[in-house]
Amino acid sequence: NLSNRLSGVVKSLRGQARLSETNITDALREVRMALLEADVALPVVKTFIAEVKQRALGQEVIGSLTPGQALIGVVNEELTRLMGEHNDALNLAAVPPAIILMAGLQGAGKTTTVGKLAKLLKETQKKKVLVVSADVYRPAAIEQLKMLAEQVGVEWFPSDASQQPDAIARAAVDYAKRHYFDVLMVDTAGRLAIDEAMMQEIKTLHATLNPIETLFVVDAMQGQDAVHTAQAFNEALPLTGVILTKMDGDARGGAALSVRHITGKPIKFIGVGEKTTGIEPFHPERMASRILGMGDVLSLIEDVQKGIDQEEAARVAKKLKSGKGFDLEDFKAQMQQMKKMGGMSNLMEKMPGQIGQMAKGIQGAEAEKSMARIEAIINSMTPLERRKPEVIKASRKRRIAAGSGTSVQEVNRLLNQFEQTQKLMKQFSKGGLMKMMRGMKG
Ligand code: GDP
Numbered sequence: 007n008l009s010n011r012l013s014g015v016v017k018s019l020r021g022q023a024r025l026s027e028t029n030i031t032d033a034l035r036e037v038r039m040a041l042l043e044a045d046v047a048l049p050v051v052k053t054f055i056a057e058v059k060q061r062a063l064g065q066e067v068i069g070s071l072t073p074g075q076a077l078i079g080v081v082n083e084e085l086t087r088l089m090g091e092h093n094d095a096l097n098l099a100a101v102p103p104a105i106i107l108m109a110g111l112q113g114a115g116k117t118t119t120v121g122k123l124a125k126l127l128k129e130t131q132k133k134k135v136l137v138v139s140a141d142v143y144r145p146a147a148i149e150q151l152k153m154l155a156e157q158v159g160v161e162w163f164p165s166d167a168s169q170q171p172d173a174i175a176r177a178a179v180d181y182a183k184r185h186y187f188d189v190l191m192v193d194t195a196g197r198l199a200i201d202e203a204m205m206q207e208i209k210t211l212h213a214t215l216n217p218i219e220t221l222f223v224v225d226a227m228q229g230q231d232a233v234h235t236a237q238a239f240n241e242a243l244p245l246t247g248v249i250l251t252k253m254d255g256d257a258r259g260g261a262a263l264s265v266r267h268i269t270g271k272p273i274k275f276i277g278v279g280e281k282t283t284g285i286e287p288f289h290p291e292r293m294a295s296r297i298l299g300m301g302d303v304l305s306l307i308e309d310v311q312k313g314i315d316q317e318e319a320a321r322v323a324k325k326l327k328s329g330k331g332f333d334l335e336d337f338k339a340q341m342q343q344m345k346k347m348g349g350m351s352n353l354m355e356k357m358p359g360q361i362g363q364m365a366k367g368i369q370g371a372e373a374e375k376s377m378a379r380i381e382a383i384i385n386s387m388t389p390l391e392r393r394k395p396e397v398i399k400a401s402r403k404r405r406i407a408a409g410s411g412t413s414v415q416e417v418n419r420l421l422n423q424f425e426q427t428q429k430l431m432k433q434f435s436k437g438g439l440m441k442m443m444r445g446m447k448g
C-alpha cells in the first residue's frame with residue numbers, strides 16, 4: 007500500500023544531503039505507483055509527477071535527514087494545490103431564482119444531491135428553494151425527488167413522463183419567478199454511459215435555463231473511469247463546479263484529483279452518505295491527506311526523527327568509546343531523544359532489563375512533566391557543572407534550584423539519576439549502547 011511505499015521512499019532518502027535527479031526519480035516512481043493505487047488516472051499521475059519533480063529539485067534541503075520529509079511535503083502541497091487551495095461555495099449571485107442544473111451519469115447521485123443541497127440552502131442560508139425533475143424516462147426518478155423534497159421541507163414542482171424536459175424547465179422557471187423562489191434546482195436524467203442524445207438534451211436544458219451553477223455530479227467509486235465522464239460533460243457544458251459523491255465508501259479519493267485536473271473546475275462538495283445530511287464542503291488539504299493516507303505518512307516522519315536519534319546515540323557511544331565520560335549534556339540529549347521517541351511509558355516497555363528499572367522512577371504522564379523539570383535544572387547549570395557534576399555542592403545546588411524554579415531535593419534526585427545512568431552507560435560502552443537503542447526502537 008501507499009504507506010509501505012512511502013516508507014521505502016523515506017528510507018532510501020535518509021541520510022542524503024540533498025535531493026538529486028537520481029534519487030528523486032526512484033522515489034517518484036514509488037509515489038506514482040501509489041497514486042495509481044489511489045485510483046488517480048494515468049495521464050493525471052504523469053502530469054502530477056512532472057510537477058512534483060520540478061518543485062522538489064528546486065527545494066532547499068536543510069539538515070541531513072530532511073529529504074524524505076521534504077519530498078512528502080512537496081507531494082502533499084502539490085496535491086492540495088492541484089485540487090484547489092480552498093473550498094469554493096455555491097454561487098447564488100443571480101437575479102432570483104438562482105438556477106442550479108445537475109448533470110452526470112445515471113446513479114451518480116444527482117437526485118440525492120438535490121435533496122441534500124436543498125436542505126443545506128434552506129437551513130443554513132434561509133433560502134426559499136424549489137426543486138423540479140426533468141428526468142422523464144423514469145417515473146420513479148420523479149417520485150424519488152418528490153419524496154426527498156417532502157423530507158427536507160422544500161417545494162416540489164410537478165412534472166411527468168409525458169412532458170419534454172425543456173418544457174418542464176420553462177414551466178418551473180416561470181413558477182419560481184412568480185412565487186419569488188430564491189433558488190431553483192433542476193434534476194436531470196442520466197444514462198449508464200455517455201451518449202449523444204443525453205448530451206444534446208442537457209445542452210438544450212442549459213441553453214433554456216442559463217443556470218448560475220452547472221454542477222457535474224460524479225461517483226468517487228468510479229475511480230479511473232471518472233476521467234472520461236468528466237471530459238465528456240466538461241466539453242458539452244460550461245460546468246461551474248463538481249460534486250464528488252459516495253466518499254463515505256472506500257474510495258481513496260483519486261477521482262478528486264483526476265476530475266479536478268480534467269475539468270479545471272472546483273470540487274464544491276463531497277457526498278458522504280445516502281441520507282439528506284450526507285454532504286460536506288470539499289477541503290483539498292483533507293482530500294490530499296486521504297489520497298496519501300496522511301496518518302501513516304506522519305508516522306513515517308516520526309520514524310525519520312527516530313533515525314536522527316539513532317545518530318545521536320551513535321555519537322554518544324563513540325564518545326564513550328573514546329574514553330570521554332558521559333556527562334549531563336549527554337544525559338539531557340538522551341532525555342530529549344526519549345521525548346521524541348514517543349513518551350516514557352511507551353518506551354519503558356521496550357527497554358531491556360536494568361535501564362527499564364531505572365526509568366521506572368518516572369512514569370507515564372508524570373514522565374513528560376518531570377522531563378521538562380530535568381531539562382530546566384540542567385539548563386540552569388554552568389558548562390563546567392554539566393561536564394563535571396561532582397563539583398555541584400550545597401551552594402551550587404541552591405543556585406540551580408532557584409534558577410530552574412525547582413527544589414534542592416529535585417536537583418539531588420536528578421544528580422542521583424544521572425549517576426546511575428552514568429554507571430549503566432559504562433556497562434554499555436562497548437558498543438552496547440547502540441544495541442540498546444535498537445532494542446528501544448522495537
Ligand atoms: P442519480 O441517478 O444520479 O439521480 O443518482 P441517485 O441520486 O438516485 O443515487 C444513486 C444511488 O446512490 C442511490 O442509492 C443513493 O442513495 C446513492 N448515493 C448518492 N449519493 C451518495 C453518497 O454520497 N453516499 C452513498 N453512500 N450513497 C449515495
Ligand code: MG
Pocket residue numbers: 116117118141147193194
Ligand atoms: Mg436521479
